[in-house]
Amino acid sequence: MRCCAFASLCLIVPLAVSATAADPPQPYGPVPSPRQLRWHELEVYGFLHFGPNTFTDKEWGYGDEPETIFHPTDFDADQIVSTAKAAGMRALILTAKHHDGYCLWPSRYTEHSVKNSRWQDGQGDVVRAIAEACRDHELLFGVYLSPWDRNHPDYGTPAYLTYYRNQLRELLTNYGPIFEVWFDGANGGDGYYGGARTTRRIDHRTYYDWDHTWAIVRELQPEAVMFSDAGPDVRWVGNEAGYAGETCWATVRAGQAVPGAANQRVLNVGVRDGDAWCPAEVDVSIRPGWFYHASQDDAVKTVDKLLDIYYASVGRGCNLLLNIPPDRRGRIPDHDALVLKQWREVLDRTFAVDFAQEAKVSGPTRGGDERFSPGNVADGDRSTYWATDDDVITPELVLEIPRFATFNVVRVREYLPLGQRIDAFAVDWWDGENWQELAAATSIGNVRLLRTPTVTTSKVRLRITKAAACPAISEVGLFLSPQ
Known part of the structure; x- marks a missing residue:
C-alpha cells in the first residue's frame, strides 16, 4: 500500500x-x-480572514493602512483552532x-507587516x-497569499513576481507542512x-507566470494541493454562497481557465468528460462578510443554514x-463558536449510526470474485468496493436490514482511484408490498448525500440508471438526521 505524511487521512489504495x-x-x-485523495478525505475545514480589515471595518483594504492598525487585544490561537476542531474541521x-499587502508574519521583504505593529x-x-x-x-495548516498587492510599489511589473515568490518561499519553508496553498482570483x-x-491593470492570463509559481509549491511542499479558478489541484465552485451544482463533476478541461477569469x-x-481531475472547493463565510464586522454580529448563519450548505457542498462531492x-480580540466570537458547536452536534448525531x-x-x-462483493458497500471500509462485470453498467443492489430501520439521509461513495463512473442513480424503499422511489440524483464522486423523507423499512435498493463504466461503489449508508 501507498503511505504518506498525512497517513491518518489517506485513502488507502490496495496494490494490484x-x-x-x-x-x-x-x-x-x-x-x-x-x-x-488526501484532500478529498478532509471534507470540512476552515478559513481565517484576519488582518487590517478586521480593524478598519473593510473587506478589501486599500493598502495605505498604517502598520500599527493591526492590534488584537487578546489574541488566542488556541481558542481559534480549538473552536475549529470542535466544529469538526480537519x-x-x-x-x-x-x-492590502499586509503580512501576518514578519516577512524580511517588506515593512508592511506585523513586525511594525x-x-x-x-x-x-x-x-x-x-x-x-x-x-x-492535530489539524492541517494551509496559507492564502493574495497575488494582488495594493501596497507594494512594484505591483504590475516583473519585479513584483520576484517579491511574491520570495514571500511564498518564506511561508512554505518556515512553518512546517502545508496542506493547501490558496491563490485568490482578485x-x-x-x-x-x-x-x-x-x-x-495586469493581464491576468500572462502576468503571474503561474507555471513557475506553482513549481515552487511542488518543490517545497509536494504534498500540498493548490487552489485557484484553474486549479491545478482544486478549483473554485463558482460562487461564494455555499453550494455546488446539483450535478458536480470532479473533472474539467485542462487549460480552459486561468486564475481570476473562468x-x-x-x-x-x-x-463530465474532462481530461483533468480538479474537484471543486466550496468557500463561504459564516457571516455576510469575510472579515469580522461588529455590525454583522446579528447576521451569523444559523445551524439550519449551515446544514443546508453542508449537504449542498460536501453532499455533492466537494469540500x-x-x-x-x-x-478584534483575536478570537472566534462567542456566538459564532456556539453555532459551530451546535452544527457539529447535529452532524455527529446524524452520522453516528449507519443502519x-x-x-x-x-x-x-x-466475475463472482469476493473482492468485489456487494457486501463491501456496508463494511465501513472505504478501501473496498463493489464492482460488476464490464458489460453490467446499470445494476441493482439490495440491502436487507434484519430489523426495520428509520432513516432520512442516504450516503453513497464511489471508489475514487477508479474515477467518476456513474452518471445517475436512484434509491428505493420497500413499503411492504412494492418498491417506491425515495430519491434520485446524478454525479456521485467522493460522496453524495441525499436528504429524503423519513421512512421506515426493512429493504432498500440502489439502482444505477446511467453509467459510463461498470460501478465501483465503496459505500452505501443509511442515517437518521434529528428533526
Whole structure:
C-alpha cells in the first residue's frame, strides 16, 4: 500500500493483486493524485480572514493602512483552532496576506507587516501561532497569499513576481507542512502602491507566470494541493454562497481557465468528460462578510443554514471551506463558536449510526470474485468496493436490514482511484408490498448525500440508471438526521 505524511487521512489504495476470478475494473477517465485523495478525505475545514480589515471595518483594504492598525487585544490561537476542531474541521487556511499587502508574519521583504505593529511589540507572528496551534490540535495548516498587492510599489511589473515568490518561499519553508496553498482570483485595480495612488491593470492570463509559481509549491511542499479558478489541484465552485451544482463533476478541461477569469457555470458543475481531475472547493463565510464586522454580529448563519450548505457542498462531492473570522480580540466570537458547536452536534448525531452496516447486501458480483462483493458497500471500509462485470453498467443492489430501520439521509461513495463512473442513480424503499422511489440524483464522486423523507423499512435498493463504466461503489449508508 501507498503511505504518506498525512497517513491518518489517506485513502488507502490496495496494490494490484494477481488475477483470480476477475481483474479489477480499469479506471475511467482522469483519476485523483495521492495529494488530491488526501484532500478529498478532509471534507470540512476552515478559513481565517484576519488582518487590517478586521480593524478598519473593510473587506478589501486599500493598502495605505498604517502598520500599527493591526492590534488584537487578546489574541488566542488556541481558542481559534480549538473552536475549529470542535466544529469538526480537519484543517485551517489563514489569510497570511490579503489584497492590502499586509503580512501576518514578519516577512524580511517588506515593512508592511506585523513586525511594525503594536501587537506583541512587533515580535508577534500570527502565521506561526496558528500553524503551531494546528499541530497541537492535530489539524492541517494551509496559507492564502493574495497575488494582488495594493501596497507594494512594484505591483504590475516583473519585479513584483520576484517579491511574491520570495514571500511564498518564506511561508512554505518556515512553518512546517502545508496542506493547501490558496491563490485568490482578485487581480489589479486601484490601490496605494507604495504611495502612488493609482490604478494598475495586469493581464491576468500572462502576468503571474503561474507555471513557475506553482513549481515552487511542488518543490517545497509536494504534498500540498493548490487552489485557484484553474486549479491545478482544486478549483473554485463558482460562487461564494455555499453550494455546488446539483450535478458536480470532479473533472474539467485542462487549460480552459486561468486564475481570476473562468466560466463560473462550468466551475459550478465541472465537465463530465474532462481530461483533468480538479474537484471543486466550496468557500463561504459564516457571516455576510469575510472579515469580522461588529455590525454583522446579528447576521451569523444559523445551524439550519449551515446544514443546508453542508449537504449542498460536501453532499455533492466537494469540500467545504467555511470562513470563521476572528474578531478584534483575536478570537472566534462567542456566538459564532456556539453555532459551530451546535452544527457539529447535529452532524455527529446524524452520522453516528449507519443502519446499512446491519444489512445483508445482494447484487451481481464482478466475475463472482469476493473482492468485489456487494457486501463491501456496508463494511465501513472505504478501501473496498463493489464492482460488476464490464458489460453490467446499470445494476441493482439490495440491502436487507434484519430489523426495520428509520432513516432520512442516504450516503453513497464511489471508489475514487477508479474515477467518476456513474452518471445517475436512484434509491428505493420497500413499503411492504412494492418498491417506491425515495430519491434520485446524478454525479456521485467522493460522496453524495441525499436528504429524503423519513421512512421506515426493512429493504432498500440502489439502482444505477446511467453509467459510463461498470460501478465501483465503496459505500452505501443509511442515517437518521434529528428533526
